[in-house]
Amino acid sequence: MPDITPRWLRLIPPTALTLTNLACGVAASVEAARLIANPADDGALTRCLIWFVIGLAADACDGALARKLDAATTLGRWLDAAADAVTSGIAPAMLALAALGANAPGSVVALAFALAAVTRLARFAADPTPRGRHFTGMPAPLAALGLVAVSAWHLANPTSIDPIAAIAWYAVAAHAALLATAMQSTLRYRTLGTIAADIQNRDPRTARTLAFNAIITPILVAAWGGLGIALWTLAYAAAPLLPKLTGRACRHALHPADATDLPYAGYDA
Numbered sequence: 001m002p003d004i005t006p007r008w009l010r011l012i013p014p015t016a017l018t019l020t021n022l023a024c025g026v027a028a029s030v031e032a033a034r035l036i037a038n039p040a041d042d043g044a045l046t047r048c049l050i051w052f053v054i055g056l057a058a059d060a061c062d063g064a065l066a067r068k069l070d071a072a073t074t075l076g077r078w079l080d081a082a083a084d085a086v087t088s089g090i091a092p093a094m095l096a097l098a099a100l101g102a103n104a105p106g107s108v109v110a111l112a113f114a115l116a117a118v119t120r121l122a123r124f125a126a127d128p129t130p131r132g133r134h135f136t137g138m139p140a141p142l143a144a145l146g147l148v149a150v151s152a153w154h155l156a157n158p159t160s161i162d163p164i165a166a167i168a169w170y171a172v173a174a175h176a177a178l179l180a181t182a183m184q185s186t187l188r189y190r191t192l193g194t195i196a197a198d199i200q201n202r203d204p205r206t207a208r209t210l211a212f213n214a215i216i217t218p219i220l221v222a223a224w225g226g227l228g229i230a231l232w233t234l235a236y237a238a239a240p241l242l243p244k245l246t247g248r249a250c251r252h253a254l255h256p257a258d259a260t261d262l263p264y265a266g267y268d269a
Contacts, residue, residue, distance in 0.1 A: 011071045017062035018080050022056030025087030032094035035155065036102050045155055048095060052148055055087035056141055081125035088144035090115035090149070099151040099172050109173045113147060116180035132192040138182035138237050146233025150175045153226035175230055182237035189240060 031048035034041055062080060066072045093114035100106030117140040131259075154172050159165050198206035213232075220228030 011066075011073070011076070013067035014062045014069065014071055014076060015079070017058045017065060018076065021055045021058040021062065021087055022083035023081075024058065025083060025091050027051040028055065028091040029086065029094050032091055032098055035098035036094065039098055039155055039158070041157075043151060048091070049148070050151055052087065052091060052144075056082075056145065059087060059141055068194045077125050078250055081121045084121050084140060085118045088140040089114045089121065092117070092144040092147040095151045095155075096147055096172060096176055099154040100169060103172070108178050112266050113143075113176045113180045114181045117143065120183040134188035136171060137185055138179065138187070138189055140183055142233055142236060143179040143183050146179050146230050146237070147172075147176050149226040149233070150230035153224075153230065156226070175234065178234060179237060187240040189236075198241075225265055 015176065026193070028048045028051035031044045031051065034044040059080070062076075063072075066076055093110040095111060097106050097110040100109060118133075120140045120143075122136050123137070124140075150172050154168050159168065195206060195210075199210070217228075217232055220232055222228070224231070
């Protein structure tokens with residue numbers, strides 16, 4: 001039986017989720033601003049993380065729901081990008097600024113991440129073609145998750161010991177730089193739809209990858225908390241490089257004299 005629900009009515013649920021994402025991003029940014037003024041405000045850090053997680057959850061559902069209800073529109077795609085720009089761009093950058101300190105180096109790092117996230121989101125929204133099996137560039141929400149995790153870890157574990165404090169600062173800054181680079185790269189990352197299809201088709205490589213993540217991710221989180229999540233996002237950012245590196249290593253071992261002349265036989269994950 002055909003669906004006779006008016007289109008405008010089908011637009012309400014996904015739009016409500018997108019606006020929820022936007023509101024949560026604004027709320028997280030406000031709490032991050034409080035942390036910039038007072039990095040020791042544990043209540044602001046907790047509230048910032050809560051708003052950020054709710055925003056990510058809403059963002060994870062709005063697009064899928066719009067496609068399910070046949071309510072995907074150009075306006076909705078750009079509205080989703082605008083909401084993500086706040087939740088996955090501005091809010092994480094402000095939290096990183098709170099962790100790094102409101103100084104010139106910290107401001108440069110935070111601004112670079114925010115610009116990388118916003119342009120990555122704009123590139124995604126401007127492309128009306130089907131996504132296929134891969135995204136080009138690391139998805140901004142996952143990069144935001146990594147930066148928020150490492151920034152929260154730094155804020156929750158302050159130290160005045162000079163060498164350790166410097167290492168922690170550079171850890172946050174390097175994390176932001178690497179994630180920004182991954183977002184702007186041409187590396188290919190598999191879409192959730194591709195992963196779901198591979199699971200349905202019982203693809204052994206996907207099964208091994210998911211099993212490995214199911215084991216290692218809880219261990220990382222239990223051992224290091226936010227830092228464990230941050231390390232997982234770094235591993236995800238670097239994942240498309242692994243087949244290329246291993247493919248080249250195997251070719252070099254088999255044909256050391258002319259390895260650079262052989263065609264690439266690996267695959268992009």
